[in-house]
Amino acid sequence: MSDDQKKQLEEFESRIDQFHPGHSIDCVILGYHDRHLKILLLKWKHAELWSLPGGFVYTHESLEDAAYRVLKERTGLGSIFLSQFHTFGDVERQTAPSAPQAVMMENLYQKLPLKDPVRFRNWIQQRFITTGYFALVDFEKTEPRPDFLGERCEWIDLQQLPELLMDHDAIIKKALAQLRIQLNYLPVGLSLLPEKFTIQDLQKVYEAILQKKLDRSNFQRKILKLGFLNRHEKQMTGAANKAPFLYSFDERNYKELLTSGIGFSM
């Protein structure tokens, strides 16, 4: 366990009674790299088990602030697109889909250097209602850091999800469904890309989210007509073909559009 993690655990234990009871948050953090949608997951120690980055809410902290805090802690990123999508409150949501999961969790808890194991148990094993947030981030800018339960924090291809804790796979599914809906009236896909990008990059993002091919030339026209992309110099890719223009997101124009209302569908 790293020093950083020890410190996190210490902080957690010392403030355990400052948490709002029975409520957690889970973040579905999506990035885009190498033409694939990636999700930031935590691999648990001593087990082939992964989970969403999550956390708890301090008594004097709003739900949203807690989500931002978790995001900041795991990725180093502040002030980005974050959106609440659903609150999960089934009674059975914490019963692991497979019995081995319970063993793995038990195993991990026992190995933690805890000051007050009983209090920790009482906290961690209560029923939690969890609120899901999703974030779209620029893959390049993140510096993933595990929390004290995780061995490492890593970008995983959405198409190749490993075994996930509890109901976290259902949470991810719901997040993606919500994202697809949002995409119809907000160009959220833009937050996944670095500052400058080509239209093809953006199209690939849309295709990854919507899980379908889009027509190249029509996509270009539609997205440009919305009018919040600035064209820059061409980019020589080194490939044997015409060089594409680079574009960037014009936040000012975008905000003007928002006030007048956007119609948008793909």
Place this chain on the structure above:
Amino acid sequence: MSDDQKKQLEEFESRIDQFHPGHSIDCVILGYHDRHLKILLLKWKHAELWSLPGGFVYTHESLEDAAYRVLKERTGLGSIFLSQFHTFGDVERQTAPSAPQAVMMENLYQKLPLKDPVRFRNWIQQRFITTGYFALVDFEKTEPRPDFLGERCEWIDLQQLPELLMDHDAIIKKALAQLRIQLNYLPVGLSLLPEKFTIQDLQKVYEAILQKKLDRSNFQRKILKLGFLNRHEKQMTGAANKAPFLYSFDERNYKELLTSGIGFSM
């Protein structure tokens, strides 16, 4: 206080430690009557203060079941359209927008015939994170009943909202925004009408929700083309004009449509 309410209060107090801590639900229940959207609100005793029908979640009950239970208790209706729309977790959400509200609440609590006032206080005055659900119901079929805090439970015109408890006005706003979005891809408006209705009825529902006038003839064509309305006999209204056809909702056709996907916008 009615016998019914006394019983409700008794039940509440006796089970107060079986509630999931710090979490509540609030229901935005909408109906349609007399060409207006109405919302079901509770008027508090001894005060000109209104609130959304709400409740708490039992330890062995899912969030959704709790919402259905509240709906059933307030309206007598079971198995209807109910949709979670947002979870509100601001720290200050319970600080009344006006100081007099605190006085009114205090006033009411003191007058309740409680067995254990201290325990009641400790419960009711904690910080709550609340999850909002909205329901669209057939106005005619409801039998509003107040809970033990309410003097009466009543349908109020959405255009003429009275002073509301805490952040309940913000919750309503959010519900309506969500409803407008949903309306774009699900014909949810239908749940607001009795079994048989005219196209004009339905159009008025849409206009009430979207807050704008729609073209009569285009609305008719669009809604009929979706193909899940059955035409019935004409209805003689007694007015000096052509009699409209009655329609009913064809659930079977609708469900087929859902699987193949709906495109819908007004």
Place this chain on the structure above:
DNA sequence: TCAAAAGTGTTTCCAATACACCCATGA
């Protein structure tokens, strides 16, 4: 016979789609 609402038809316009064409680039 008149006003009001219902039902249907028509015209115009624009977005979506499919696809064709030429251009730039480096192997």
Place this chain on the structure above:
DNA sequence: TCATGGGTGTATTGGAAACACTTTTGA
């Protein structure tokens, strides 16, 4: 000079919107 992907043009289709025309009804 060729394959590849980029940028632009165009024809077709279908829906949205505006509005005109006719029908039905009771006063």
